[in-house]
Amino acid sequence: MSAESLFDANPALDCCGGLNNVDYSQVARWEHRTRGLTRLFGGPYVACYALAVLILLLNVYRSHSITVAMKAHPRWELLENAHMFYTGAALMALGSVFVISSFMALGVTGTFLGDYFGILMDQKVTGFPFNVIENPMYWGSTANYLGLALMNASPVGVILTAVVYLSYKVAVAYEGPFTEEIYRRRSQRCKHK
Secondary structure, eight states: OOHHHHHHHOTTHHHHSSTHHHHHHHHHHHHHHHOHHHHHHTSHHHHHHHHHHHHHHHHHHHHHHHHHHHHHSOOOGGGOSHHHHHHHHHHHHHHHHHHHHHHHHHHHHHHTTGGGGTOOOSSOOOSTTTTTOSSHHHHHHHHHHHHHHHHTTOHHHHHHHHHHHHHHHHHHHHHHHHHHHHHHHHHHHHHHO
16 A cells, blocks of 8 residues: 555645654744744743643544554554554553653653753752653554554554554654753853852
8 A cells, every 4th residue: 555545545644654743843942933823822831831732633634544544444464463453452551661650750841842842850860760761752643553553453553553653753853952952051051159
């Protein structure tokens, strides 16, 4: 099956296959430069929470679209066995641990680009799960999608997981250095005081 026929079967996938994370980074960079959302919502916390709600809703939509695509396409016999099903279940459990524990460590503003709104954490989070893997929310989410694909013996799910993975790689490439620069500048300002 070609990617074109996949998107023809479900046109929502072209925007929900994962690329929206790059868009969030662009919106957050715009906010960092202009403080436009902060002015619109009357403060950085309200603006960050509004962006968080939008990100969550779009992620729910993406997950729903991927699930619909998996159900609309044939299963792959190679994946139709108990070993793959339990591997998928284990990936979903591991992914959920990474996603939930990173959210618990970062909170809403740490998870949803609060640093771009000027809401900075006192110090870098280095405890679990960050001491096990960098960007645990992204890779945990990827593990969840792959686990769901394996549990459903879905080749389409595996392909869409790869799209999500690639989009997260791009998002990390944008977010990581930019966030490091935000904290580096704060550190320099604190030294000059």
